[in-house]
Structures are given as structure tokens and as C-alpha cells.
Amino acid sequence: MNKKCTEFEKLYLFRTESELAEHVKDCPDCQAEMEKMNKVSELIQEVKPYYIKQRKIASTRLKVACILCFGMLTCLSVTYFTQLAGQNMQATYYTTDSVQYSQTTNEYGIPLDNYGLIAVN
Numbered sequence: 001m002n003k004k005c006t007e008f009e010k011l012y013l014f015r016t017e018s019e020l021a022e023h024v025k026d027c028p029d030c031q032a033e034m035e036k037m038n039k040v041s042e043l044i045q046e047v048k049p050y051y052i053k054q055r056k057i058a059s060t061r062l063k064v065a066c067i068l069c070f071g072m073l074t075c076l077s078v079t080y081f082t083q084l085a086g087q088n089m090q091a092t093y094y095t096t097d098s099v100q101y102s103q104t105t106n107e108y109g110i111p112l113d114n115y116g117l118i119a120v121n
């Protein structure tokens with residue numbers, strides 16, 4: 001039983017192409033391994049344009065999704081903070097209004113006219 005040569009990987013990874021080619025010329029196991037590598041390489045070259053096209057489409061879809069998410073997040077944030085600011089302004093207005101009326105009418109006993117101003121007789 002013949003032992004299979006295991007030099008191909010070592011030569012492929014750690015030696016020069018000329019050393020690999022020289023060994024492959026004389027070794028049938030490594031010739032078979034080299035043919036497999038060439039077939040895989042040809043397949044990769046054949047599929048490469050389709051892969052790149054699919055990758056570009058996926059990249060474009062991802063960019064569009066990111067832009068949409070950012071836009072939606074921005075709109076929601078603006079809406080939320082606008083409503084929050086509106087509520088704070090209303091709360092401040094009513095609080096100020098009620099404090100003014102309660103202090104002037106109840107605590108100090110100053111009479112007011114219909115507009116909330118001090119009534120002068």
C-alpha cells in the first residue's frame with residue numbers, strides 16, 4: 001500500500017511557487033491535489049461576478065434600511081420632544097397662572113377684575 005504524499009500543503013503554504021511546481025512535476029498525489037485546487041479556483045472565478053453582484057445588492061439594501069431607520073428615529077424623536085416641550089410649556093403656563101391667581105386672590109385678598117388684573121375702584 002502506497003503512502004499518500006503530504007508535502008503539498010507545506011509547500012503551498014511555506015515555500016515558493018517554483019519549489020511547489022518542481023515537486024508537483026514528480027509527485028502524482030500532489031498533481032491530483034493541484035488539479036483539485038485549480039478546479040476550486042476556476043469555480044470561484046466563475047461564481048465571483050454573481051457573488052459580487054449579490055453583495056452589492058445586499059449592501060444597497062442595508063444602506064436603504066439604515067437610512068429609513070435613521071429617518072424614522074429622527075421623526076419619532078422630533079415628534080416626542082416637540083410634544084414633551086409642548087406639555088412642559090402648558091404645565092408651566094397653568095402652574096404660573098394658578099399661582100398668580102391663588103396668591104393674589106386667596107392669600108393677599110386683593111380683588112381682581114375679569115382679566116385677572118388688580119381691580120381698582
Ligand SMILES: [Zn+2]
Nearest residue numbers: 005007027030
Ligand atoms: Zn507530493
